[in-house]
Amino acid sequence: MSDDLLRELAPQVLAAVTRRYGHFDEAEDATQEALLAATTQWPAEGVPDNPRGWLIRVASRRLIDHLRSEQSRLRREATLAAQVPPADWLAPAADTGEASDDTLTLFFLCCHPALTTASQIALTLRAVGGLTTVEIAHALLVPEATLAQRISRAKQRIRDTGARFEPPTRHDYDGRLRAVLHVLYLIFNEGHTATSGVALQRTDLATEAIRLARTVHRTRPDDAEVAGLLALLLLTDARRAARTGPAGELVPLAEQDRGRWDRRTIHEGVTLLAAALAHRRPGPYQIQAAIAAAHSQAARAEDTDWPHILNLYDMLQRFDDNPVVTLNRAVAAAMVHGPRAGLTLLEALDSDPRMTGNHRLAAVRAHLLHQAGDHEAAVAHYQAAARQTASIPEREYLLRQARLAAR
Known part of the structure; x- marks a missing residue:
């Protein structure tokens, strides 16, 4: 079974x-x-x-x-x-x-306007995405106990409103679309890089997020952010085959065999993005898709247009002041201006409670310290990041990097 x-x-x-x-x-x-x-x-x-x-x-x-x-x-x-x-x-x-129609209807029920955005996202990840409480807590950067209470209150609120299980109306789409897109984004992220377990990727979640994003796009073909999100998911998922080695080990972007990237999916994503940008209503999903497109169009890692990517992250930061955006922007800044520039940007995240215990902050800092020549500090942060992640492939990768930095 x-x-x-x-x-x-x-x-x-x-x-x-x-x-x-x-x-x-x-x-x-x-x-x-x-x-x-x-x-x-x-x-x-x-x-x-x-x-x-x-x-x-x-x-x-x-x-x-x-x-x-x-x-x-x-x-x-x-x-x-x-x-x-x-x-x-x-x-x-x-x-x-039709199961697909039922799933989309369930999606919009979970994004009921009587719920807060945070509750909409948590409930939908649980009911539609099939994620566990622990996985959702990691995805939303909140404590597990807080997340469990949020889901419980959300279900009670749905019951109290007397909401019926009915296909979404046009008004439902207008009022709930932002939450729906955010949930799709988070479900895909968990599928792209699982927060725990022995596998780096959970193809079932990534595939389901793309399928639902296509469904939403069919109902709102002229919405630039819907198209932008679908483009982002496709452009990111196109790298799936190259992200792991023969034993399931993590292969970082710079070391991936780009010949294994799915060029047909990349073409579809770029085409969707171009149509979305033509509306001249930029949003965070379109910008992230543009970043993914910049990576996908570089034949080699050294051909990546990092100044352009840094400019896109600067724009994204104005739309979405999120610590993960800052983290990725620091990497882009390091590629353009050197590792010390990236390390300076990371300092702002040390006091951000949303990043407490998040292994990615320690991992990025370790990477930049290694590039800067501070090998001893790099080893310490790689080891700290390895202790903080529940993903076995990520942990093994971080420990390998720690051994390399120690040489």
């Missing part, structure tokens, strides 16, 4: 059960119980011919059992009569309908 299959099916099952019965929070609990049942039964009995339908049926039964246990017979019957209409009066059966 493949864990990837369950991860792929989880949002589809949750969406189908929520569409049929309502009760988003209880539907999520029932879906998790169905997934647990699958992990215990399928290895022994085999994966059913229709695994999605099997999970939906089990989750539906668990949800109905829960509702029955919570209410008296009279109230239960009245509630179920209202929420489970017979003969498909108000909704199709839970195991019918």
Whole structure:
């Protein structure tokens, strides 16, 4: 049995059960119980011919059992009569309908305007992206306990609003699009570089983020930032095959075999970006896509137009004053003006609570110190970064760099 299959099916099952019965929070609990049942039964009995339908049926039964246990017979019957209409009066059966449509509808439900942006992102990463609480906490740079409370409050808020599982209207798109794009960005990032585990990349998440981004782009083809995000995801994902070596080890951008980059995907991304920029409404996703395009169009690492990339990061910093932007800008500044210029920019992040314990700050500082010739300090920061990351490929790479710096 493949864990990837369950991860792929989880949002589809949750969406189908929520569409049929309502009760988003209880539907999520029932879906998790169905997934647990699958992990215990399928290895022994085999994966059913229709695994999605099997999970939906089990989750539906668990949800109905829960509702029955919570209410008296009279109230239960009245509630179920209202929420489970017979003969498909108000909704199709839970195991019918297009999974892609259900997933997008679930996406917009999680981005309900009654929720804060932070809660929208956290809930969608959990329900649609299938990420764990730990993974989401790493992605959002918040403590795990804070993240767990945020998700719990978000589910309760969805329940309190009485929100229905319905396809998004034009008004929904206008009000929730920014949160949807941010969530897609974060889901892709977790797939591109997993925050924990033995694999550097989680192709299922990256692929799902791209698929959903295409869906949103089809509904809003003239939105420059939607196109910019899709272009960014494609241009970044085009490097996937070259990012790991034969044993799954991390290969940094400067050392990648660019012949393994997917040129067809790069062409699609560049074409999308050009169309987005033609609207003359620049935004952070378009700028990031332009940075990715600059990397993708360099035949060799030494051909990279770093002054242009630094200018783009300067522009991005004005749009999005984010510590990760500062981190990447420091690398670009070092490539243009030397490692000490980059190290100076990093100093501003030392007091930023969002970067506390973040291994990337220590890793970038180690890299720049190594370039500057301060090998002893570089070793210390590489080792600190290795201790801070939960990703095994990143940890092994950082320890290799520490050994190189120590020579």
